[in-house]
Amino acid sequence: MxxxxxxxxxxxxxxxxxxxxxxxxxxxxxxxxxxxxxxxxxxxxxxxxxxxxxxxxxxxxxxxxxxxxxxxxxxxxxxxxxxxxxxxxxxxxxxxxxxxxxxxxxxxxxxxxxxxxxxxxxxxxxxxxxxxxxxxxxxxxxxxxxxxxxxxxxxxxxAMDFWASLEHKIYYKFNQGNQAVPARLLDELKQAAAAASALDLQMERLHAEIEVIKEEQSETMDDKLNRIIINNQQFALPQALLELLNDEDVK
The missing domain is CATH 3.30.460.10 (Beta Polymerase, domain 2)
Structure with a gap:
């Protein structure tokens, strides 16, 4: 060279x-x-x-x-x-x-x-x-x-990610052997996609219900509003600032 x-x-x-x-x-x-x-x-x-x-x-x-x-x-x-x-x-x-x-x-x-x-x-x-x-x-x-x-x-x-990963593995396996994916597996994959979508909807509903229950059982709103959390540290709002805000509301 x-x-x-x-x-x-x-x-x-x-x-x-x-x-x-x-x-x-x-x-x-x-x-x-x-x-x-x-x-x-x-x-x-x-x-x-x-x-x-x-x-x-x-x-x-x-x-x-x-x-x-x-x-x-x-x-x-x-x-x-x-x-x-x-x-x-x-x-x-x-x-x-x-x-x-x-x-x-x-x-x-x-x-x-x-x-x-x-x-x-x-x-x-x-x-x-x-x-x-x-x-x-x-x-x-x-x-x-x-x-x-x-x-x-x-x-x-x-759920979507798990399905996509499985589909990729199936296609990769058959492509390596220069074979078409059997129709039966394609049908089952489509059924699995529908099942994954139904699971996502169900989990979303459960999540929404749990959030409502958690809110009802949590501490009072006043307690939550009187503090902030940054990087897992809790900080109380300064009492002087709260009093100032109360005075402003009165005006």
Whole structure:
């Protein structure tokens, strides 16, 4: 290998590394924002709407395979334009209502731009798949410029996630053997998707009932309003401030 080809390889490696790093930084950025939103929600509502999150980056090999299938331009700008799911995050919630709460929290951030939204919960795929997909453009501040980077965010319940994981394993197993998935398994998968959806609805109703009961059995409203909780620490509201507020109400 001559010196020129070595230099070309080094330059390409550096460009690819920098390109992939922007997507990694976009994931870091969105993970931080979600953590802040969750803590804010938990402190104000004493409830965490997210069970867990998982993020991933497509490998360069997978990116170029997808680019080839889509017929995109073989360049970094072409990849960025053609492929919007190089970086992906999956957010798993307990309840369906939590999905839309998290989605709205992200949409309300002025410097995040939602480029596309696909609601497979209200409109499930024919095979029964359910999830909310968002393509979000995230600002990434680098040392020499600002990059706008797209990531795909999938938000689903635990039941939806379990079903999707099982479906993926079944398809992977049969694809490895170059076989079609038997019709019987496809029918059972669709039935399982319906059962998962029914379970989500039932769990949501139970959750709502439990919240009502918990509120009725909790301490009095006056006691709750006289303190705040930050990071599991309780702080009483200053008595002088409460008296001042009472005086203002009288006026």
């Amino acid at each position: 001559n010196q020129l080809s070595i230099n070309d390889l080094k330059r390409f490696k550096n460009e690819l590394t920098r390109f992939m790093m922007t997507y990694k930084f976009a994931l870091d950025e969105i993970e931080t924002r979600i953590e802040i939103l969750v803590q804010e929600f938990e402190m104000l509502h004493e409830y965490n709407p997210i069970e867990h999150t998982k993020s991933r980056l497509k490998s360069p090999e997978s990116i170029f395979h997808k680019l080839n299938r889509k017929g995109g331009d073989l360049s970094f700008s072409g990849i960025k334009e053609s492929i919007k799911d190089i970086a992906g995050m999956r957010i798993t919630c307990s309840f369906v209502s939590d999905i839309y709460v998290i989605s709205q929290m992200l949409k309300s951030q002025s410097d995040l731009k939602v480029l596309d939204e696909k609601d497979y919960i209200k409109n499930p795929k024919p095979n029964g798949y359910q999830s909310l997909h968002l393509i979000i453009e995230v600002p990434v501040h680098l040392s020499d410029r600002l990059e706008s980077v797209c990531i795909e965010v999938q938000i689903r319940t635990i």
